[in-house]
Amino acid sequence: MFIKKNVDKWNNYQRSKTDDPDETAERFITLVDDLSYSKTFYPNSKLTRWINGIAAGIYQSIYQNKKEKYNRVFTFWKFELPLLFKKYHKTLLFAFTVFLLFVLIGVFGSVKDESFIRGVLSDSYVDATEENIAKGDPFGVYKSDNPFTMFVYIAMNNSFVALMMVAGGLLTGIGTLYLMWQNGLMLGCFQYMFFAKGLGLKSVMVIWVHGTLEMLAFVIASTAGFVIAQGILFPGTYSRKASFKSGVKDALKIMIVLVPVFITAAFFESYVTHLMSNTFDKENNMGLPIWASGIILFLSLSFIICYFVIYPIRLHKKYFQPVTNDLKKLTVKKNEA
Numbered sequence: 001m002f003i004k005k006n007v008d009k010w011n012n013y014q015r016s017k018t019d020d021p022d023e024t025a026e027r028f029i030t031l032v033d034d035l036s037y038s039k040t041f042y043p044n045s046k047l048t049r050w051i052n053g054i055a056a057g058i059y060q061s062i063y064q065n066k067k068e069k070y071n072r073v074f075t076f077w078k079f080e081l082p083l084l085f086k087k088y089h090k091t092l093l094f095a096f097t098v099f100l101l102f103v104l105i106g107v108f109g110s111v112k113d114e115s116f117i118r119g120v121l122s123d124s125y126v127d128a129t130e131e132n133i134a135k136g137d138p139f140g141v142y143k144s145d146n147p148f149t150m151f152v153y154i155a156m157n158n159s160f161v162a163l164m165m166v167a168g169g170l171l172t173g174i175g176t177l178y179l180m181w182q183n184g185l186m187l188g189c190f191q192y193m194f195f196a197k198g199l200g201l202k203s204v205m206v207i208w209v210h211g212t213l214e215m216l217a218f219v220i221a222s223t224a225g226f227v228i229a230q231g232i233l234f235p236g237t238y239s240r241k242a243s244f245k246s247g248v249k250d251a252l253k254i255m256i257v258l259v260p261v262f263i264t265a266a267f268f269e270s271y272v273t274h275l276m277s278n279t280f281d282k283e284n285n286m287g288l289p290i291w292a293s294g295i296i297l298f299l300s301l302s303f304i305i306c307y308f309v310i311y312p313i314r315l316h317k318k319y320f321q322p323v324t325n326d327l328k329k330l331t332v333k334k335n336e337a
Contacts, residue, residue, distance in 0.1 A: 002037070002038075002041075003047065006034060009030075010031075010034075010050070010051065010054060013027050013031065013054055013058075014054050014057075024058060024061070027058055028055065028058045028059065031051060031054055031055040031058065032055060034051050035048065035051045035052055035055055038051055077257075079315065080253070081253060081254075081256075081257055082307065082311050082312040082315050083312060083315060083316060084250055084253055084254070085254075085308050085309075085312045086312035086313060086315070086316045087250075088223060088227055088250070088254075089309070089312070089313075091223050091226050091227060091230065092219070092220070092223045092308065092309075094223075094226065095180075095219050095220075095222040095223040095226055096219050098177070098180060098222075099180050099183075099184050099215075099218070099219050099222065100184075101184070102180055102181050102183075102184025102185055102188070103184045103185075103187050103188040103191075104188065105184070105185065105188065106120065106184060106185040106186065106187060106188020106189045106192070107188040107189075107191070107192050108188075109185075109188075109189070110188065110189050110192040110193075110196075111192065116189070117189045117192070117193060120185050120186055120189045121186060121189055121190065126193070129193060130193075133197050133199070138194065138197070138199050138202075138203070139203075139206050139207070139273075139276065147270045147271050148270070150269070150270040151266050151267060151269075151270035151271070152266075154265075154266040154269050154270055155262055155263050155266035158214060158217070158218075158262045158265065158266065159258075159259070159262050161179070161183070161218070161221075162217065162218060162221035162255070162258055162262065163221075163255070164179055165179050165180070165218065165221040165222050165224070165225050166221055166224045166225045166228070166251050166254075166255055167225070168225045169224070169225035169226060169227065169228030169229040169232075169247075169251065170228060170232075171229075172229050172232055172233055173225060173226050173228075173229030173230075173233075175225070176222050176225030176226060176229065179222075180218075180222050183218060187215065191203065191207075194207075204297075205290060205293045205294070205297075206273060206276045206293070207273065208297055209268050209269075209272050209273050209276070209293055209296050209297060209300075210265045210266070210268035210269035210272065210273050211265075212297055212300040212301055212304075213261050213262075213264055213265035213268070213300045213303075213304070214262070214265040214269070216301075216304045217258050217261045217262055217265065220254060220257075220258060220261075220308065221254075221255070221258055223254065224250075224251035224252075224254040224255055225251070227247050227250050227251045227254070228244070228247045228248055228251050229247075230247060231243040231244045231245075231246055231247020231248070232244050232247070268296065272296065276293070
């Protein structure tokens, strides 16, 4: 009877957060009363641990940020962001699949019609690249007299494109899809040009030193755009306004983690890729050992997969799976009663 009377209230406290300090205080006091009762009559039950977990969560939301001013930043990067990505893993998979499809369309169009490449990349860009390949300088496009200027420009440009991808979610995701279409076609055509000239592996070892972080960051930015669109189109049990505000808030959090990713990618492009393109010669000397390039590629890909996919799953299982199992058991008991 104790469970049947209060389980809906506990579920509501756990699932629906509140920013009202009075409501927060009332919830905390109520949970402390329930916890005292549960500890008295069911001291070793999972029910007691569950109520204690909900109460502890409210307590930490009130007091933990007052203990250390840097604690919030640490918690944000270690727990809040990964758990946020776990929430939107299906959206991330959708964005990656769509972007990959657009890249493949770019490759397929290039194979079928060479003029397709010029239509996507422009005649001047294709002519300049083919001229560089003919001169034995296929990656001349990455050369610059001032790497630092190149670094600043690339970081700002990529951040702007990512921001537009996120803002495209305000148009119910159509703007995000359009930018993904543009960038996916360009990537497919650009990469095909080098494979068609017998420079496929070398282009991967040179271009994807920075391209791994850059392109996957665009996919994550697109995910943030779809999060906003999802909040607009599928509010669920929330009002459309509340769902929209929640989606924008989550999208902005996702954008925060992309800032250091774009800075790192810009550094690789303006210094590492710049070095490799400047020292590339007809004897295929890339100026950087192939194993070093491979390590950068591996670490970049590993970081994206681990932080955005594997770590959120493990974190969710560690902290939420036991509560989920207890909730299922309590629901069964409630139904039986």
